[in-house]
Amino acid sequence: MENKLKILIVDDEVNLLKTLSDILSKNGYDVSVARDAHTALRTLEKGGFDIALLDVRMPQMNGVELLEKIKQEHRGIEVIIMTAYGTIDTAIKSIKLGAYAYMLKPLDIDEMLTNIQKIVKLKALKDEARFLQWQLEEQHGYKNIIxxxxxxxxxxxxxxxxxxxxxxxxxxxxxxxxxxxxxxxxxxxxxxxxxxxxxxxxxxxxxxxxxxxxxxxxxxxxxxxxxxxxxxxxxxxxxxxxxxxxxxxxxxxxxxxxxxxxxxxxxxxxxxxxxxxxxxxxxxxxxxxxxxxxxxxxxxxxxxxxxxxxxxLPSLVERKEDIPLLIGHFIENFSTEMNKKAPKVVKEAMDLIMSYPWPGNVRELANAIERATIFCEDGVIRPSDLPPNIQAGHAEVPSAETSGDLTLEVLEKRHISNTLKHTKGNKNEAARVLGIHRETLYKKIKKFNIKDV
Ligand SMILES: Nc1ncnc2c1ncn2[C@@H]1O[C@H](COP(=O)(O)OP(=O)(O)O)[C@@H](O)[C@H]1O
Ligand SMILES: [Mg+2]
Known part of the structure; x- marks a missing residue:
């Protein structure tokens, strides 16, 4: 059985220690024992424990105090309290301190095994929740901000x-x-x-x-x-x-x-x-x-x-020193996605990138690097792998294509579509660029049946 669950039993009664540890071992758990609280704490220090079963009446430190210490120092360990002298007070105190269960002696072994199985399930759920959070943070957390x-x-x-x-x-x-x-x-x-x-x-x-x-x-x-x-x-x-x-x-x-x-x-x-x-x-x-x-x-x-x-958020040209880091980050991401070896950027290409004004900021840089990662050969990104406007050293301005046999309507539709592409679908921005009222733009989008960009 891989990854056996680790249980520590703490009780000053040697017979109970022996019986309980035999049963739990037979059920596939990795069991350790301690006869007093101090030994128990030293054993827990070694790490890796999942569950602690604690007797209440013990010399030196009692089980409830030990529970409190465990919850402070080893938050991941679930605790079951076992006692022959049950009082409502200790039961309530134990649960308040975070014990998973409170059991009376003589122990009902089936009940003990059921409790342990429930803890196993609870731990699996907690692990899964922690993993999901980790995954979300990994993908969207501030660590991704390069x-x-x-x-x-x-x-x-x-x-x-x-x-x-x-x-x-x-x-x-x-x-x-x-x-x-x-x-x-x-x-x-x-x-x-x-x-x-x-x-x-x-x-x-x-x-x-x-x-x-x-x-x-x-x-x-x-x-x-x-x-x-x-x-x-x-x-x-x-x-x-x-x-x-x-x-x-x-x-x-x-x-x-x-x-x-x-x-x-x-x-x-x-x-x-x-x-x-x-x-x-x-x-x-x-x-x-x-x-x-x-x-x-x-x-x-x-x-x-x-x-x-x-x-x-500063524009990319205001923080040029971040460009090489971002390039490295995007090359890594895109080449992994494309199952390609991460390419190197030659100096001439790097110079072009560093002197380009990046009006579209990090998004534009990411797109340029994605394209270059696709087009590059022999594991090297050269100037010719970069988008033409970056090779030419100036930002692309939205412009309608002109051609002799296009009607004004077709041109208008194209110009509106292109402008919308440039504003990433932002219609207010597009209306401003086009110099028309927002409502007019909506009418034209409808008239020309321009799909969402
Ligand atoms: N500092 C950064 N580190 C890594 N990626 C970034 C950074 N800033 C922006 N990006 C990436 O650039 C793209 C555009 O970012 P986004 O947050 O959509 O910009 P905005 O909302 O300001 O237009 C996204 O793919 C984002 O992941
Ligand atoms: Mg945005």
Missing amino acids: GNSGAIKRVVDTIKKVSASDSTVLTMGGSGTGKEMVSDAIHYSSRRYAKPYVKINCAAFPENLLESELFGYEKGAFTGADKQKKGKFEVADGGTLFLDEIGDMPLAMQAKLLRVLEKGEFERLGGNEVIKVNVRFIAATNQNLEKMIKEKYFRSDLFYRLNTVIIN
């Missing part, structure tokens, strides 16, 4: 601190600087890690849809509302809600959001029932909210409610 620059170290430091609290966090930075990654790291390092983690991109919905996505609605609230639907606030109850592109939230919605942030309560659309939720909010934006406040596009009261903790 960078040695002072700015990134400060970001990681802040994440560690705010993870322990429920405070609202506002993350600001350009597209691809890692805002969503920061939100992931906060959620998965917080107490809420096993609770819902819900994300919504405020720029991806027209106003009325955004409202019903966030608040949910009652049956019959509007045409098409054929059944009740929970909104993101409710779905995220107990957990974290990530409000991406909060700068793109329409003003009327900002006022409604403020109430939820302040009171933790709201009503579904078309409903009267006040719903209370416990949600931790993390917001992100690539816009200059202070400037938007001046221009009256963003409510200052909402800003002050959100800015308890602000995390500013």
Whole structure:
């Protein structure tokens, strides 16, 4: 039997020690014995024990005191208390101190074996939960945030601190600087890690849809509302809600959001029932909210409610020293994924990368390295493996292709699609780039039947 469960029996009665240890050994457990508390503690120091069975009345230190010490020093060990002199008081005290069970002597061996089996199952569940948490942290925790620059170290430091609290966090930075990654790291390092983690991109919905996505609605609230639907606030109850592109939230919605942030309560659309939720909010934006406040596009009261903790993510060119580290990280990830040996980057390619302005920040760098890992030959990334605009040394600007036989409509559709691709589907941003009103953009998207990008 691999990985035998290790049990320590502590009792000053030699006969009991012998009988019980024989039975447990026969049942496949790895058993040690001790005749007093001090010996027991020395034995536990060796490590690897899963369960301790403790007699109560013993010379020097009694079993209940020993239980307390074990729970302080070896938290993973489950304890069963056994006594011939049972009193309600010791029973209650033992359970309060964290004993798994309290058994009376003479011992019922079947009951003892059942208790031990239950502990085995409990341990397996705990191990699994710990493994799942470890896996989540491994994939999404702050350890994945690569960078040695002072700015990134400060970001990681802040994440560690705010993870322990429920405070609202506002993350600001350009597209691809890692805002969503920061939100992931906060959620998965917080107490809420096993609770819902819900994300919504405020720029991806027209106003009325955004409202019903966030608040949910009652049956019959509007045409098409054929059944009740929970909104993101409710779905995220107990957990974290990530409000991406909060700068793109329409003003009327900002006022409604403020109430939820302040009171933790709201009503579904078309409903009267006040719903209370416990949600931790993390917001992100690539816009200059202070400037938007001046221009009256963003409510200052909402800003002050959100800015308890602000995390500013620097652009990639502001922390060039992190680029080599990030390259190493992405090469490692992509080559493992592609089952390829990790390629080296030649100096000429490295020079191009270091002098390129990276308007799309880490996201753009990750994409460039992914492409280079695919295209490179002989385990070497050369300038020719990099995207053409990086080889040319300048950032790509969105532009519609022009060709003699294209109609204006086709050109318009293409230009809108391309712009949407560049703004990663952010319609407010696209409307701004295109110089048209948000509503006009929605109409055109519908007219040209442009699919989500
Ligand atoms: N410091 C970093 N270390 C490693 N990967 C990063 C870092 N910053 C960003 N990334 C990666 O870059 C991509 C874009 O990050 P994301 O958080 O989506 O940016 P944003 O939300 O600011 O647009 C993601 O794949 C993310 O994993
Ligand atoms: Mg993002």
